[in-house]
Amino acid sequence: MATRTRPSSKRCAVIGGSGFLGRHLVERLVDRGYTVNVFDIRQAYELPGVSFHQGDLCDRQALLGALREVSVVFHCASPAPASDDRALFHRVNVDGTRTVIQACLEAGVQKLILTSSASVVFEGTDIKNGSEDLPYANKPIDYYTETKIQQEKLVLEACSKEKGFLTVAIRPHGIFGPRDPQLVPILVDTARRGKMKFIIGDGSNLVDFTYVENVVHGHILAAEHLKADSPLCGQAYHITNDEPVHFWDFMSQILEGLGYSAPRYHLPYTLVYGIALLLWLMAVLLRPLIQIKPTFTPMRVALAGTHHYYSCARAKKDLGYQPLVPLREAIVHTVESYPHLRKGA
Numbered sequence: 504m505a506t507r508t509r510p511s512s513k514r515c516a517v518i519g520g521s522g523f524l525g526r527h528l529v530e531r532l533v534d535r536g537y538t539v540n541v542f543d544i545r546q547a548y549e550l551p552g553v554s555f556h557q558g559d560l561c562d563r564q565a566l567l568g569a570l571r572e573v574s575v576v577f578h579c580a581s582p583a584p585a586s587d588d589r590a591l592f593h594r595v596n597v598d599g600t601r602t603v604i605q606a607c608l609e610a611g612v613q614k615l616i617l618t619s620s621a622s623v624v625f626e627g628t629d630i631k632n633g634s635e636d637l638p639y640a641n642k643p644i645d646y647y648t649e650t651k652i653q654q655e656k657l658v659l660e661a662c663s664k665e666k667g668f669l670t671v672a673i674r675p676h677g678i679f680g681p682r683d684p685q686l687v688p689i690l691v692d693t694a695r696r697g698k699m700k701f702i703i704g705d706g707s708n709l710v711d712f713t714y715v716e717n718v719v720h721g722h723i724l725a726a727e728h729l730k731a732d733s734p735l736c737g738q739a740y741h742i743t744n745d746e747p748v749h750f751w752d753f754m755s756q757i758l759e760g761l762g763y764s765a766p767r768y769h770l771p772y773t774l775v776y777g778i779a780l781l782l783w784l785m786a787v788l789l790r791p792l793i794q795i796k797p798t799f800t801p802m803r804v805a806l807a808g809t810h811h812y813y814s815c816a817r818a819k820k821d822l823g824y825q826p827l828v829p830l831r832e833a834i835v836h837t838v839e840s841y842p843h844l845r846k847g848a
């Protein structure tokens with residue numbers, strides 16, 4: 504029988520470690536003295552103390568190579584939320600996560616920390632200070648959310664003190680910061696095309712945007728507090744900046760910081776949502792003939808026009824979580840990190 508070397512508690516793997524959140528997480532883990540294996544379908548950078556394993560997380564054999572002697576696994580890989588490829592979401596987020604769990608058990612991994620999303624409870628209507636006790640969305644707003652729900656359930660149900668395999672899910676919301684490929688680039692692209700003139704609704708809706716360093720901090724706290732006798736086992740935790748902000752004020756601060764005008768004119772929420780729904784239906788029907796990618800998808804309109812902010816009281820209590828970087832400072836760092844997206848650059 505093959506003997507397994509006892510995993511070191513300072514050796515971890517980050518699945519999805521080439522991505523936006525994953526890379527920030529890897530950098531902090533290295534700063535804290537961890538040895539890190541990155542597993543990703545692509546290699547985006549090199550860093551001392553980090554070894555890269557390129558592969559698809561649906562491939563158990565490939566995963567096993569990256570999990571050797573690893574005690575903690577962070578799983579933060581996912582297809583981009585903007586995709587509408589249902590089969591891909593299912594293959595990676597659901598089947599792939601099942602494979603990750605099997606590979607962890609086989610490799611003797613002790614802890615699995617999943618990056619879930621606060622959106623698993625969002626159905627497109629207001630959520631104010633939502634706690635982790637809210638039920639999963641019955642009607643998830645898109646395939647991304649649908650599969651994030653299934654993924655979170657799989658990981659939390661796999662938690663087993665008897666097997667010595669402990670799991671926890673971190674639910675961030677609206678992650679932003681340097682190198683984010685989504686929020687700031689999409690916003691600037693929309694502004695450059697002259698489409699950021701309108702505020703959807705009356706602009707009073709409060710939303711959580713979470714600085715990437717705070718999300719990383721929540722993940723590391725979760726890994727270090729997850730023990731057989733801790734309340735974390737099989738639980739989900741909201742991690743936010745704990746400073747809900749008016750959605751359109753946040754967008755305006757980023758846009759103005761980069762030299763673009765803030766949106767000024769109001770449009771009724773239901774009108775914009777209805778148009779977005781129609782455009783989305785047209786895009787689906789016409790897909791065999793032409794590829795249309797609407798900017799204002801129903802999902803984005805719902806996110807832009809409703810309240811959705813979450814309580815992180817549970818993370819404060821069980822993990823000792825407090826955001827490290829306040830929102831104002833986080834916006835300044837973020838704006839400074841995108842000189843190439845400034846107006847006129």
Ligand SMILES: NC(=O)C1=CN([C@@H]2O[C@H](COP(=O)(O)OP(=O)(O)OC[C@H]3O[C@@H](n4cnc5c(N)ncnc54)[C@H](O)[C@@H]3O)[C@@H](O)[C@H]2O)C=CC1
Nearest residue numbers: 519521522523524543544559560579580581618620677678
């Ligand atoms: N960006 C946001 O606002 C939020 C993100 N999340 C979650 O955070 C996690 C990280 O998101 P981001 O860093 O923003 O995304 P990202 O797209 O920058 O990173 C995802 C990484 O996963 C890798 N990946 C995708 N499919 C893979 C596969 N089959 N095998 C191996 N690697 C694969 C990609 O190559 C990429 O490097 C995701 O699980 C996402 O659902 C949750 C809440 C909010």
Ligand SMILES: CC(C)CCC[C@@H](C)[C@H]1CC[C@H]2C3=C(CC[C@]12C)[C@@]1(C)CCC(=O)C[C@@H]1CC3
Nearest residue numbers: 584620622677685686689690693798803806807
């Ligand atoms: C065109 C404008 C109306 C909106 C531009 C900004 C948006 C691209 C972002 C605003 C809220 C963001 C968000 C996500 C992606 C980027 C935004 C839609 C997520 C869907 C990413 C994945 C999650 O798990 C939830 C996020 C909620 C907020």
